[in-house]
Amino acid sequence: xxxxxxxxxxxxxxxxxxxxxxxxxxxxxxxxxxxxxxxxxxxxxxxxxxxxxxxxxxxxxxxxxxxxxxxxxxxxxxxxxxxxxxxxxxxxxxxxxxxxxxxxxxxxx
Numbered sequence: 585x586x587x588x589x590x591x592x593x594x595x596x597x598x599x600x601x602x603x604x605x606x607x608x609x610x611x612x613x614x615x616x617x618x619x620x621x622x623x624x625x626x627x628x629x630x631x632x633x634x635x636x637x638x639x640x641x642x643x644x645x646x647x648x649x650x651x652x653x654x655x656x657x658x659x660x661x662x663x664x665x666x667x668x669x670x671x672x673x674x675x676x677x678x679x680x681x682x683x684x685x686x687x688x689x690x691x692x693x
Contacts, residue, residue, distance in 0.1 A: 635671030
């Protein structure tokens with residue numbers, strides 16, 4: 585089933601809600617002002633989900649975390665479309681914090 589884009593934001597890691605996702609990005613990123621894209625997607629069952637990408641550039645990632653795979657992820661999972669297709673799904677709490685306007689819809693688990 586195809587997802588449709590409801591909203592997208594480019595947010596500095598420092599401004600993400602506290603939680604697992606923020607901790608993981610803080611661990612690999614050189615600086616908390618690096619921005620990542622987050623997207624809200626809608627399904628056909630009046631539901632939604634939110635996904636997050638990686639920093640856009642490998643040079644924004646700490647050298648010890650720069651792997652061959654990281655080059656792929658930074659390129660593929662940084663654009664809005666890339667985040668929709670390959671991003672990491674956010675928890676319901678993180679998603680509602682970032683996109684409160686969709687809290688009335690059922691969150692896709």
